[in-house]
Amino acid sequence: MRPTLRRALAVGAALALVGVMTPSAAYSQDDPRDCSDLLGADAPAFMVCTWLAKPEEALGVALFWGSDDAAHLKEATPSDGKFIDCSASGSFCPAPGEDSVEGDENSPLPGGEDGGTPECEAGGQCSVDGHGEGGDGTDNGSENTGATTPVGTPTPTPSAAPASAFAQDPAAATAAAQSPAGQAITAAKDVRLRVWIDTELADDWKAGTAAFTAAVKRIGALAARPEVAGIRFTSQLGYNTTFGTEADVTAFVTAASDALRQVAPGKRLGVHTVVPELACGANDACKAEMRKRHPLLAPEKVESHLIAGRVDQLSLDSGLLYGGYATWKIDADQAHRNQWIQVRARSWDVLAQVAAEETGLVGQVSDAQIATRLGTPVKDGGAQQVNVWTRVKNAEGVVNRLTAWEQLKKLTPIQRRLAAVYNPAAPEKDVAADLKRLSEIVGQVYLTTT
Known part of the structure; x- marks a missing residue:
């Protein structure tokens, strides 16, 4: 069969199926063009199926266009179409700027239907780690105690900085490249590690506009490097005592997201938190208690940041799963599985x-x-990535280190899905050697910086 005939047959078959899901006012059970037998038994009543061209007709169409070495196709010419001669007497064509709009009919117009200046341009901005010691060896200031998050006085919201406040200068880029994190980015590139910047902007945001702007610019200078895939800008969101109300959490995440998207366009943004209720599974008493203990971490509150598009990555901690649910006879493995089944659901x-x-x-x-x-997390839940901690300090201050290096080296098929948290300011040996060793078990690294 010649290629032209094969193409013709394909076109004919496509034409025959165009009407499969097309409603028809003339539909009846006796209609010879009825193809309702192709619909499932659970198809809603309003859904009907009618052939535009039955299979035998489609074959005839294909044979017609493909016969004689596709002679009919070769003889066919484009339709003349229907055009208006604007110079002809009696013809009317709207002048540019009257009724016509440049671009596709589905293209959004900035600032509303009139295509004017967006309101956000008149001023202000336009909005379109774990528990214990980090994998980098620095104490992040939290303990795996399951303590209740206190509800305090709302935090005053810093005034929004204008977009121009985040403009970078060459000196900032040079300083970023020479910093420990900047040098670590270069070292990570050498061993083919994908890089995320791991920082904490919550305290800077609470300190006021000047401190927040300076921190965002500093992080933006690092993130501007092409090797950087994204920025995780806060840890333990809603779990620690940094914020006391849901309004504070939302205001901070919104401000950080808007500012980072200005200073580091194209970079993915992430947050780290824990959602205690998920590990309860179907135990209502457990869920009620977890909502009482952690009012800012209800699933729908965490989900709101995802729906609003404020973040592109959500890291869910497993720190509370180890013994935190014994009251309800939920062991660590059950809690772990419950959490990820809930995430998938x-x-x-x-x-x-x-x-x-x-x-x-x-x-x-x-x-x-x-x-x-x-x-x-990957098999039972919706996780695409697992962040492995290589060093954790417990409540007694004892540092436990990763010992399963050889076992992890064998997990080559999922290596790209594994990441490690690393602080270049506190290396185990030296940054280059540390990152080289990490590259043997993970495909990504979160570089902690202040």
């Missing part, structure tokens, strides 16, 4: 990239624990 992976923040692989762990901790 809520389809959060559709709204943003979901990452599992795994702190439980330090110290002596079995192969089964490794498989569960790394496999369950």
Whole structure:
């Protein structure tokens, strides 16, 4: 069969199926063009199926156009179409700027239907780590105690800085490149590690506009590097005592998201938190208690940031899962599985990239624990990535380090889905050597910076 005939057959078959889901006013059970048998038994009553060209007719169309070495196709000419001669007497064509609009009919107009200046341009901005010691060896100031988040006095919201306040200068870029984090970005590139900047902007935001603007510019200078994929701009969001109300949390995330998208366009934005209720599964008493203990971490409140598009990545911590649910006879493995089944059920992976923040692989762990901790989030839940902590300090101040290096080296098929948190200002050996070792087990690294 010649290529032209194959193409003709394909076109004919497509034409035959165009009417499969097309309603027809003349539909009846005796209609010879009825193709309702192609619909499932659970199809709604309003859905009907009518052939525009039945299969045998479609074959005839294809044979007609493909016969004689596609002679009919070769003889066919484009339609003359219907055009208006604007110079002809009696013809009317709107002048540019009257009724015509440049661009596609589906193109959005800035600032509303009149295409005028968006209101946000008149002033202001336009809005279109874990528990214990971090994987980098620095104490992030939280303990895995399951303490209740206090509800305090609302934090005064800093005034929005104009977009011009985040403009970068060459000196800032040079300083960023020479900083420990900047040098670590270069070292990570050398060992082919994908880089995220891991920072905390919440305290800067609470300190006022000047401190927040300076911090955003500093992070933006680092993130401008092409090797940087994204910025995680806060940890333990809503879990620690930084914010006391939902309004504070929303105001901070919105301000940080808007500012970072200005200073680092194209970079993905992420946050880290924990949603205690998810690990309860179907236990209503557990869920009610977790909402009482952690009022800012209800699933719908965390989800609101994803729906609004404020963040592109959500890292969910596993720190509370180890013994935090014994009251309801939910062990760590059950809590872990419950959490990720709930994430999948809520389809959060559709709204943003979901990452599992795994702190439980330090110290002596079995192969089964490794498989569960790394496999369950991806297999049972909607996680596309697992952030493995290589060093964690417990409540007594004892530092536990990752010991399962050899086991993790064997996980080559999922290496790109694994990431590590690393502080270049506090290396184990030296930055280059540390990152080279990390590159043997993970494909990404979160570089902690202030």
